[in-house]
Amino acid sequence: MLPAFVAALSVCACGTSRKAGQLQEQQIAASLALPQHQGTSFREIDMPRLEQDTLVVHDFEGHEVMVMNAVRDESSGEMVASETLRAARVTARFRNVAERHGRVDLEFQVIVPAALQDSRWQVRFHPRMEILEETVDLDDILITGKDYRKAQLRGYQQYERFLRSIITDSTRFIDRHQLEVFIKRNIPALYAYRQDTSLVSDQQFASVYGVTEQQAIDYYTYGLLVRRNERKIRDKDKMFRKYVKAPLQKDHLRLDTLMVNDAGEFVYNYVQTIATRPRLRKVDIRLSGEVCEQDKVVYGVPESDPLTFYISSLSAFVDGRERYLDQIVSRRVDLQSEAKLLFEVGDDTVREELGDNLREIIRIRSTLASLLEDAEFDLDSIVVTAHASPEGSWRANGELSQRRGRSVGRYFAAYMKQYADSADRAVGYRMNLDGTLADPEFRSRPEIHFSSYAVPENWDLLDRLVAEDRLLAETQKMAYQERRKIDDPDRRELAMRADDYYPYLSKELYPRLRSVVFDFRLHRRNMLQDTIHTTVLDTAYMAGVQAIRDRDYKKALTLLRPYEDFNTAIAYCCLDYNASALSVLEKLDRSAEVNYMLALVYARQGDERSAVECYLLACAQNGSFVHRGNLDPEISALIRKYDLNRES
Numbered sequence: 001m002l003p004a005f006v007a008a009l010s011v012c013a014c015g016t017s018r019k020a021g022q023l024q025e026q027q028i029a030a031s032l033a034l035p036q037h038q039g040t041s042f043r044e045i046d047m048p049r050l051e052q053d054t055l056v057v058h059d060f061e062g063h064e065v066m067v068m069n070a071v072r073d074e075s076s077g078e079m080v081a082s083e084t085l086r087a088a089r090v091t092a093r094f095r096n097v098a099e100r101h102g103r104v105d106l107e108f109q110v111i112v113p114a115a116l117q118d119s120r121w122q123v124r125f126h127p128r129m130e131i132l133e134e135t136v137d138l139d140d141i142l143i144t145g146k147d148y149r150k151a152q153l154r155g156y157q158q159y160e161r162f163l164r165s166i167i168t169d170s171t172r173f174i175d176r177h178q179l180e181v182f183i184k185r186n187i188p189a190l191y192a193y194r195q196d197t198s199l200v201s202d203q204q205f206a207s208v209y210g211v212t213e214q215q216a217i218d219y220y221t222y223g224l225l226v227r228r229n230e231r232k233i234r235d236k237d238k239m240f241r242k243y244v245k246a247p248l249q250k251d252h253l254r255l256d257t258l259m260v261n262d263a264g265e266f267v268y269n270y271v272q273t274i275a276t277r278p279r280l281r282k283v284d285i286r287l288s289g290e291v292c293e294q295d296k297v298v299y300g301v302p303e304s305d306p307l308t309f310y311i312s313s314l315s316a317f318v319d320g321r322e323r324y325l326d327q328i329v330s331r332r333v334d335l336q337s338e339a340k341l342l343f344e345v346g347d348d349t350v351r352e353e354l355g356d357n358l359r360e361i362i363r364i365r366s367t368l369a370s371l372l373e374d375a376e377f378d379l380d381s382i383v384v385t386a387h388a389s390p391e392g393s394w395r396a397n398g399e400l401s402q403r404r405g406r407s408v409g410r411y412f413a414a415y416m417k418q419y420a421d422s423a424d425r426a427v428g429y430r431m432n433l434d435g436t437l438a439d440p441e442f443r444s445r446p447e448i449h450f451s452s453y454a455v456p457e458n459w460d461l462l463d464r465l466v467a468e469d470r471l472l473a474e475t476q477k478m479a480y481q482e483r484r485k486i487d488d489p490d491r492r493e494l495a496m497r498a499d500d501y502y503p504y505l506s507k508e509l510y511p512r513l514r515s516v517v518f519d520f521r522l523h524r525r526n527m528l529q530d531t532i533h534t535t536v537l538d539t540a541y542m543a544g545v546q547a548i549r550d551r552d553y554k555k556a557l558t559l560l561r562p563y564e565d566f567n568t569a570i571a572y573c574c575l576d577y578n579a580s581a582l583s584v585l586e587k588l589d590r591s592a593e594v595n596y597m598l599a600l601v602y603a604r605q606g607d608e609r610s611a612v613e614c615y616l617l618a619c620a621q622n623g624s625f626v627h628r629g630n631l632d633p634e635i636s637a638l639i640r641k642y643d644l645n646r647e648s
Contacts, residue, residue, distance in 0.1 A: 139254035398456035405452030
């Protein structure tokens with residue numbers, strides 16, 4: 001029996017080797033093809049069917065024209081409708097595909113000839129995509145023979161039997177019978193516990209019987225069996241590789257199908273969706289693979305010819321011309337900045353060491369320096385408005401605020417003079433021979449005038465602070481509002497001192513009232529008129545245009561929707577919002593671009609008559625649209641159906 005089995009295996013192996021040799025000799029390969037139902041591609045006549053299409057449209061001048069698949073009659077010279085044989089099988093190596101929602105579906109077929117199919121084989125295909133400068137591996141396709149799958153599963157079954165042979169119950173390693181005889185003969189008192197459920201610790205066991213329980217168990221444990229079991233555990237990965245020659249693949253797999261017989265071609269429709277990118281114009285798909293018999297490669301499938309997908313994007317229609325906004329520019333400009341400067345009680349001296357004064361002073365100095373160096377504006381004057389908190393009399397607070405305002409003005413005027421002198425020294429001067437400055441106007445800086453105003457008690461700010469405060473109770477805020485009704489500010493503040501919220505106000509809120517506000521009065525350099533009208537680049541609109549180019553159509557639509565222009569319509573079309581695109585396009589002047597976009601939108605909505613009219617008008621206005629129409633599936637379908645671009 002055994003020789004017959006070996007002979008059968010030899011015959012099988014020889015058959016496989018001979019078939020693999022034939023594949024190698026004939027260089028049998030799988031092929032990539034394009035599905036018939038979509039796209040623009042060349043066709044060959046195969047199982048032809050009869051078609052005749054006519055359509056009445058209007059030309060550029062408004063006259064009715066019949067568009068049809070036609071030929072010129074040689075005797076009469078007239079164009080007559082012809083019956084056309086349409087091909088049924090795609091043989092082209094390229095297709096135009098349209099981007100929608102920033103994504104493109106690449107649809108192709110993997111055709112596996114019968115010669116590559118055998119019940120003992122598994123054919124593994126590796127499609128890959130070449131996009132811009134990178135190569136991306138797509139999910140594999142496995143075509144598995146019936147006997148190949150049986151061998152795979154048989155290997156898993158053998159491995160499962162191996163795993164089941166691994167002992168997980170440690171008690172199975174112990175010679176329980178011999179251990180029990182030993183205990184019965186030598187330790188009868190312990191043997192009497194065999195039906196007792198009470199726990200005896202290892203220490204108690206050793207003290208009574210002179211040997212530990214573990215020592216007794218180890219003595220009657222099958223050491224060879226333990227070592228053999230441990231070796232099996234260590235060898236699990238090794239045994240998996242021994243039994244499972246060809247593991248079942250689960251990751252990065254598009255298809256794993258079982259072929260029952262070897263007859264006929266196998267065709268798999270493969271769809272890969274990709275996100276579009278800037279500069280993406282085409283994608284190539286290639287296919288390679290191998291034929292395997294369990295863990296051996298018996299034939300390397302030659303690489304297929306590439307399929308090329310040309311990607312048409314409506315972003316190519318974007319109008320990139322700059323858009324400007326009208327703007328009124330005033331000669332005079334006012335800027336305001338507030339500083340929280342602390343003063344000693346009743347004092348008007350600016351002290352850098354108090355509270356956060358130094359940080360506030362540095363910030364104001366930085367603002368002044370930037371204004372002095374500004375290339376567009378000259379600083380005319382600075383108004384300093386000082387505020388005081390309500391404690392003390394109204395008159396005293398008014399005088400104190402005025403003194404503080406003047407003190408702040410003097411402080412920063414001194415800083416500005418020092419800054420200007422330092423800047424001049426850093427630049428240096430050119431002197432004449434007589435010792436005068438060669439460029440006297442260089443040092444001439446406009447004198448900055450400081451003026452000060454005083455707000456004795458900043459009750460308006462206190463009202464806001466009390467209303468926004470989260471620590472004051474509502475009853476306290478209501479009590480404050482009642483006190484606020486007192487007209488005389490001195491009587492009002494005196495009455496508040498008796499309220500429970502006053503300590504919080506005087507400690508936390510009053511210091512925030514002692515502020516200084518700077519108003520910077522500037523004018524535009526070299527501008528004589530008070531106002532001029534000018535234009536500035538509409539940055540929001542241009543950002544929307546760039547978003548279309550970057551294929552970020554949702555962002556583009558958000559930015560461009562208010563403009564309702566041609567680029568807005570493109571953003572709508574890219575998102576397939578055809579009704580909205582149509583409402584915008586119909587309001588625009590009928591340029592070639594507008595007519596083409598209308599043709600595309602009408603085609604999407606199924607209005608072929610309007611679509612053909614607009615396409616022909618676009619071609620009449622701009623001949624480049626004759627070729628562009630082949631890039632958009634909606635238009636190319638009309639071109640093929642009505643033979644629109646034929647030469648008369």
